[in-house]
Amino acid sequence: MKPGLVLVGLGHGQLEILDRLEEIREHYDVQFIGGSQTVYTGAFPQVIAGLMNSATVQLPQLEPVAERIISIDPRQQTVQTERELFHYDQLVLATGAKSRGIGTPLKPMSQALLDHIDSSPVVTIVGGGKAGVELAFMCARTKDVTLYAKRILPDVPLHRQKQIERLLVKSGIMVVKQQFQDDGSEGLLLDATGVVPVAWWAESGLAKPDCFIETDKYLRHHQFTNIYVTGDMASCLNGGVDAVRSGRYVAKRLLGETNQPFRRRQSMNILLTTPGHALLTFGQLTWHGRLPYYMKRFIDSRYVRHYH
Numbered sequence: 001m002k003p004g005l006v007l008v009g010l011g012h013g014q015l016e017i018l019d020r021l022e023e024i025r026e027h028y029d030v031q032f033i034g035g036s037q038t039v040y041t042g043a044f045p046q047v048i049a050g051l052m053n054s055a056t057v058q059l060p061q062l063e064p065v066a067e068r069i070i071s072i073d074p075r076q077q078t079v080q081t082e083r084e085l086f087h088y089d090q091l092v093l094a095t096g097a098k099s100r101g102i103g104t105p106l107k108p109m110s111q112a113l114l115d116h117i118d119s120s121p122v123v124t125i126v127g128g129g130k131a132g133v134e135l136a137f138m139c140a141r142t143k144d145v146t147l148y149a150k151r152i153l154p155d156v157p158l159h160r161q162k163q164i165e166r167l168l169v170k171s172g173i174m175v176v177k178q179q180f181q182d183d184g185s186e187g188l189l190l191d192a193t194g195v196v197p198v199a200w201w202a203e204s205g206l207a208k209p210d211c212f213i214e215t216d217k218y219l220r221h222h223q224f225t226n227i228y229v230t231g232d233m234a235s236c237l238n239g240g241v242d243a244v245r246s247g248r249y250v251a252k253r254l255l256g257e258t259n260q261p262f263r264r265r266q267s268m269n270i271l272l273t274t275p276g277h278a279l280l281t282f283g284q285l286t287w288h289g290r291l292p293y294y295m296k297r298f299i300d301s302r303y304v305r306h307y308h
């Protein structure tokens, strides 16, 4: 009998694992818990700007056995869902993290949220990181936008921060450079301040309260080594690119293709700005122009086509 592999959540990493499902099924009895579609966050601001029709990606070749994980008992090796309890020999978690809790959360992302943003003429965004800034530029094409951020893109060199701030203002965005206080914000309030841990991780004994999940160098839970943790859930990973890479790596581990530890890498990010332009960042290196724009559009549309 093959060992039971339970895959939970349709996160970016899981899609990479599901891409190799046929091979994985030769070694495991596979069950999937989660939704049968999700919104690819890398591309969803482009849907809002009308640059893409859809950022929805589909669960390939599998029928979910349940929709939602509620908790895990890592000692009994069971997963509690809204339907019933499932046993696992190996478990892969890819349910992402959640927004901090200001206004309407961006995470977990859903089509309903996308529709809500689409139909809102006035939007207030909190957070001056890459997600908040790209979202502000994309929303500004069709909406009145206010962006609350103590600093704009704090991780990039100062001259770039200033340039992007000028472009935000030139695009008609009201930039408020102070801590957000909700004393009657206008329109739809969106939380782009980053993600925080979800309560069931600590309740299941996978993490300390309010902490991300710690892993060993193979992306296995540091204590329960038959649990792999991908994407935003893992304390050592950060962002969509890391999530994708972690999934590819875990697929190799499940297939016995690597004994090497997961290698963390500086990741390249591209965020769309003004029409036809994007900002590429790679550590402290940055490039604002047309080529990053075409690169981002190409990467994202290929990704969505692949998983559509």
Ligand SMILES: Cc1cc2nc3c(=O)[nH]c(=O)nc-3n(C[C@H](O)[C@H](O)[C@H](O)COP(=O)(O)OP(=O)(O)OC[C@H]3O[C@@H](n4cnc5c(N)ncnc54)[C@H](O)[C@@H]3O)c2cc1C
Pocket (backbone or CB within 6 Å): 008, 009, 010, 011, 012, 013, 014, 033, 034, 035, 037, 038, 039, 041, 042, 043, 045, 067, 068, 069, 070, 094, 095, 096, 097, 106, 107, 108, 109, 131, 132, 135, 230, 231, 232, 233, 238, 239, 240, 241, 242, 243, 269, 270
């Ligand atoms: C506006 C915005 C733009 C971004 N743009 C970029 C970008 O351009 N590049 C980049 O690298 N990063 C970007 N990010 C960050 C990126 O979205 C995350 O790092 C990435 O999505 C993390 O992937 P993940 O696999 O951990 O989980 P997610 O992509 O969050 O997916 C988790 C999945 O699990 C499901 N789920 C949640 N809870 C449960 C449950 N209890 N049971 C079952 N399923 C569940 C969710 O519905 C979802 O389908 C952006 C984020 C935002 C908010």
